[in-house]
Structure formats: C-alpha cells, structure tokens
Amino acid sequence: MTHVQDRPTTAAPRATGGLGDPLELAARNRPRQRFPFSDKMPLGWYQVAYSDELLPGDVVPLAYWKRDLVLWREADGGDAHLMDAFCAHLGAHLGYGGVVEGDAIRCPFHHWCFDGGGSCVDIPYSDKVNRKAHVGTYPVQEKAGIVWAWFHPNGDEPAWDIPDVPEYADEDYTDYHRFEWTLRSSPQELGENQVDIAHFKYIHGTVVVPELLETHIDGPHSHVRTEHKFDTPIGPQPGHIQSDSYGFGYAVVRFSGIVDTCLVTSCIPIDEEFVHLRFSFMHKKLGDAKADSTVADHLIADIRRQIEEDTPIWEHKAYVDKPALADGDGPFTAYRKYVRQFYAD
Ligand code: FES
Ligand SMILES: [Fe+2]
Structure with missing residues (x-):
C-alpha cells in the first residue's frame, strides 16, 4: 500500500511529471518500518525444501533472503545444490530452463555449464572454460528428510551443525x-x-x-x-x-x-x-x-x-x-x- 504524506494545501507549486514529485516519491518509497530489523536477512540454517520434493535432475527456482536462487539435484540421485539464480555469463535465471547434466547444471541461454561448487565447467562453443565465471553457492545438508541451506549475508561458513531429529x-x-x-x-x-x-x-x-x-x-x-x-x-x-x-x-x-x-x-x-x-x-x-x-x-x-x-x-x-x-x-x-x-x- 502506498502512503502519501499529508501536505499543506497552501504549499507552493512544485514541478511534477517526469519521474514525479520528489516529496511524493520519497513518501511512496518510505519504508513502513514495522520491524527495524526486517531488511537484515538473518544468518542460519533454513529449510528450503523437503528432500522428497527434489528428485534427481530436478531444478527449482526459489526466492529467499531477498535473493533469487536455484535449487537442483544431481542427476545420479546425489547431492542437492543451492546457488544464486543468475548465470555468470549474461544473467539468465538457471531455475527457468536450466537442465541438470550429471553433476552440473546447464544454463538455458548459451548452454554454459556450472558444477555444484558454482564453477564454470563447460562452454560448448569455446575450447576453454572461463575460470572467472562463478555462481554463488550456499552450503546444503539433508537431515530428517529436509533440505537445509546455510545463509550468511557475507557468505561466511556455517557457524554450527544441524542437530539430529x-x-x-x-x-x-x-x-x-x-x-x-x-x-x-x-x-x-x-x-x-x-x-x-x-x-x-x-x-x-x-x-x-x-x-x-x-x-x-x-x-x-x-x-x-x-x-x-x-x-x-x-x-x-x-x-x-x-x-x-x-x-x-x-x-x-x-x-x-x-x-x-x-x-x-x-x-x-x-x-x-x-x-x-x-x-x-x-x-x-x-x-x-x-x-x-x-x-x-x-x-x-x-x-x-x-x-x-x-x-x-x-x-x-x-x-x-x-x-x-x-x-x-x-x-x-x-x-x-x-x-x-x-x-x-
Ligand atoms: S547467460 Fe547463461 S550461458 Fe549465457
Ligand atoms: Fe501463537
């Protein structure tokens, strides 16, 4: 919902149009501030799926922690991986049309391939891979039938283990x-x-x-x-x-x-x-x-x-x-x- 501040009716005319009235824009963009901490995404282990929701070769787009993400499972039934969604080449969302091949995921746009560590492992039209091309990854563990992913806003390693259930x-x-x-x-x-x-x-x-x-x-x-x-x-x-x-x-x-x-x-x-x-x-x-x-x-x-x-x-x-x-x-x-x-x- 947009909140617009009350204004004095005798206010001097201001320029409007184009990008809009600066005061109105400021009011519209004003955070609601119900929770002072809400724009800080808290660190920890979180459930991102149930294990049985993610079959071998599955690719699932997700959005958590104010980030676009892709969750996928290796085709041989192996590990689950959670990565940032956008391809390091030209930004396609790997969760929409990305395909798992063995233990890597292939981007739908120009078919670059990334492994579970986020490294580029294949560019089909180039003899060399681009070693700088890297997609961000999140530590994942499966416990008690749940896929847990570790989030830290600065990318720090997990600070504790997930307890057994x-x-x-x-x-x-x-x-x-x-x-x-x-x-x-x-x-x-x-x-x-x-x-x-x-x-x-x-x-x-x-x-x-x-x-x-x-x-x-x-x-x-x-x-x-x-x-x-x-x-x-x-x-x-x-x-x-x-x-x-x-x-x-x-x-x-x-x-x-x-x-x-x-x-x-x-x-x-x-x-x-x-x-x-x-x-x-x-x-x-x-x-x-x-x-x-x-x-x-x-x-x-x-x-x-x-x-x-x-x-x-x-x-x-x-x-x-x-x-x-x-x-x-x-x-x-x-x-x-x-x-x-x-x-x-
Ligand atoms: S955007 Fe992914 S391969 Fe080009
Ligand atoms: Fe309650």
Missing part, C-alpha cells in the same frame, strides 16, 4: 504431517511467539497461562520448557512443551502429556515483508491406523487454528523496541538478546 528415524513415529504458510511478517516476530506465554490464553484460548519451567541459552541454541494444560475431549490434561531452536530457521518442538509429538519448524524470510513458514509434525504411533489418523486430524486442526489466530496479529503488528512488560510476560528481554547474534551486521 531422532524421531525422524524412529519407526514408532509417523511420517511428517506437513503444513506451510506465507505470511506478512519477519522471522524474529514469529520466533518471539514462543516466549510470549500470555498470548496462549488470550489468543489461543488455552485453559491457563502456561508456566515457564526452564530456559537455557548456549550460543545459537535456545531451550525453552513450559507446562501446559491441554484442552482435550476429557477435560484439561497436564502436559509439557519443549522447544529447541538454533536461530530462526530451525526449531524442534516436543509435546508430551497426551501423545508424544515432535514438530520440526522452519521460518525463512523471503524479503523484508514476507516469510515462508513450514511445520512438519510426527507423533508416536498409537497402534492402529484409525487412532493415528484421529490424532493427526486433531493436530492438524489445532495447529491451523493457532496459526490462523496469530496471523492477523503478526501481519499488522509493529515491533516495540521498549515494550511495557508485566509480571507474567515471558522472557522477552532474554529472547531479544539471544537473537542479536543472528544479524551479522
């Missing part, structure tokens, strides 16, 4: 139930939701305000454990939620008390205005398929409801730098101090 390989757990949303917000704002314990009662209608049992921060790792009363058909039941995050792009949330459930979440910024949020649930199998699907249906309904309840708040709220807090609010100050490390600049 043992439930993914545990046959006692179901496959993922997957959900995703594109929201008008920023990762820090969505992340703050987990320490905002009061909102669970007032937005999500939980029986009581959850009790914070434990918080622990160690470098990029944040651990939060809370006690809840879950609303169930047989009345409120006690349970726990344990959340382990590494930056904004990786969090594993474990629910216990009713059915042991493990939720892998990743929130990745698209640009200053939008994020892509993915939730992947597994829960302990209950012994028969019907019971499993009942639990799954309940989880699906509940998480969708919670996200839908949060969304109007997230999409319109501003970040209050010095919030007026009360006893019973969660550890906002500690959370904000913790997340500072994910902004390189």
